[in-house]
Amino acid sequence: MNTRIAIVATRWNCEIVDALIDGARQALSDWGVRGSNTRLYRVPGAFEVPLACERIAHGKHFDAVVALGAVIRGETPHFDFVAGECARGLQDVMLRYGIPLGFGVLTVDTVEQATARSGEGKDNKGYESAQAVLEMIRFEWGLETS
């Protein structure tokens, strides 16, 4: 599969996000995407992810983008704005550029919830979001996905 995939991942909560990256890479491998066709970009936090994805989509060098992060609720409403604007921004980029964009940004209340969604296997949200963009690419090619 000659598909080119960009992964945009945050440095915030990097232990969790690194596990999401591992999951995404596993999904890409399971679907036959060569590692040499995958590129990883790091940004500070979830709030910066949409801008990175917009620049990548505009460059048209990739067939899809996987966005990975972990927004963990703290003491203030900051969580709502960071998580909400990240999701809205990513949806805007996907629809503006017509590029499959996997939403692998965890929005959770506790570290335990984040850990449960970034472990081994297909419950890993990184795996899930990478698989989603690959299904959408096949959808664009008119290939039926099971």
Ligand SMILES: Nc1c(NC[C@H](O)[C@H](O)[C@H](O)CO)[nH]c(=O)[nH]c1=O
């Ligand atoms: N609290 C979390 C953040 N906050 C940082 C913002 O994403 C942003 O980098 C900052 O506001 C500067 O613009 N980011 C996460 O990814 N996860 C969090 O839990």
Ligand SMILES: CC(=O)[C@@H](O)COP(=O)(O)O
């Ligand atoms: C999602 C956040 O920005 C959050 O982790 C920040 O924590 P706090 O609301 O306690 O400042």
